[in-house]
Amino acid sequence: MDAPADSPWSGTGLDARTGRVLEHLVAVPSADAAEVASAAGVSAADAERALRHLADASLALRIDGTTPRWAAGPPRSSLGALLARRRAELAHAEVLVERLQEMYETVSGPRAAHLVELLEREQQVSARYGQLLKGCASEVLHLAKPPYVTGSEASAGELGVADGVRMRSVYETEGFTDAVSLTTALRGTGQGGELRLASGLPVKLVVFDRVAALLPVHGDRPAAGSLVVHSPALVEALVALFESVWERAEPVSLSGRTDAPPPTPEGPLPADTPATQEPDPRTREILHLMATGLKDDTIARLLKVSRRTVQKHVSEAGTRLGARTRFQIALLAAERGWLEDH
The missing domain is CATH 1.10.10.10 (Winged helix-like DNA-binding domain superfamily/Winged helix DNA-binding domain)
Structure with missing residues (x-):
């Protein structure tokens, strides 16, 4: 013994x-x-x-x-x-x-291959992403943060996601440097998608119908390869991670909605307001960001200007449009076409 x-x-x-x-x-x-x-x-x-x-x-x-x-x-x-x-x-x-x-x-x-796939080349990641997205029937969950890989981060609309699929995306706030970046994010949510912003996202992640997940092998080098996770336990954990981020993220409303109620004026609007006068590019950019639901502090940080500058442009736009509230400004600016890309 x-x-x-x-x-x-x-x-x-x-x-x-x-x-x-x-x-x-x-x-x-x-x-x-x-x-x-x-x-x-x-x-x-x-x-x-x-x-x-x-x-x-x-x-x-x-x-x-x-x-x-x-x-x-x-x-x-x-x-x-x-x-x-x-x-x-x-x-x-x-x-x-x-x-x-x-x-x-x-x-x-061979058994492990059914639980986790290793995609070593960027072309593989892009092709597999498109395949998984097109196969979705109910839901896509998306955490997006830089650095971005163009080939594998095409918008859902471009890849033909099925109608009726609910898409929820959280983008890294620090990833936006101008209105173009935000426009890309809005387009990437697809028709009827929901977008939120948050700082300090833990990982780049896409979850498909809660049965598969795609994430990079190296968070700071997405082009170095990705993993497709099929393990039910791991996918469930990644879904829980997404939901926790989603809860703390800041909602961003789409500026093109048609179901919003008409503005209720707080008083008669001035009749001689130069509403037809086109805004300068900076004002147009600030209005575009404001219409998505971002606060003045966030807009100032994204555009690298002061909060006072943002408020000045918004106030001047309100005077031109004859609007008294930020909601009126956003709605009337959209009607004038001021929020469209030029």
């Missing part, structure tokens, strides 16, 4: 009882079984078994006489030989473990 893992004899293959017997033998010239049992605190039968085991391992020598006595062999040479045998056994065991591991990987490899 092997020694417990915390026994000093565990590395030799001797159990603790036999080790105590050997410790007594090396401390005396010789001893009979009764003396060994008393000194080691074991029964006479256990002492006999331990002594025979030591003799078989060449660690003890039986001295015949009227009452047989036992003497220990030189510990360094006798235990050294035992440890050498143990090392050889461990080496053989390691070879066996490696062979078993190779067999396991050979059998498990």
Whole structure:
């Protein structure tokens, strides 16, 4: 019986009882079984078994006489030989473990491929993304953050997502540097898609119908390859991650909605307001961002201007349009075509 893992004899293959017997033998010239049992605190039968085991391992020598006595062999040479045998056994065991591991990987490899796919080239990622998106029947969940890979991040409309598929996207706020970036994000949500903005997104991610997920192998190098995850447990965890990000993200309303109620004026609008006068590019850009639901602080950060500058442009646009609220400004600007790309 092997020694417990915390026994000093565990590395030799001797159990603790036999080790105590050997410790007594090396401390005396010789001893009979009764003396060994008393000194080691074991029964006479256990002492006999331990002594025979030591003799078989060449660690003890039986001295015949009227009452047989036992003497220990030189510990360094006798235990050294035992440890050498143990090392050889461990080496053989390691070879066996490696062979078993190779067999396991050979059998498990095809199974693992059904749980996770590795896409090593950008073209593979783009093609697989389009295939998964077109196969969606109910829902697409999307976390988008820079750096972007153009080939694999085409908009849903361009890839022909099926009608009725609900699309929810959260874009990295810091990823927008101008109105063009925001327009791309709005287009990428597809017809009727929902868009939100959040800072510090944890990962780039797309989840398809909650049965498959696509994410990069290296978050900072999306072109270095991606993983397609099919494992139900992993997909469920990624969906939970998306939902937590979605809850804290800031909603962005689409400026082209037709179901919004008409504005309710707080009073008569000036009749001589130069509403037909075209705004300058900066005002048009600020109105475009404001119409999506962004706050003044966010717009100022995106355009690298002061909050006061944003408010000044919005106020001047309101005067031109004869609008008294931000909602009126956004609606009337959309009607005048001020929010369209030029």
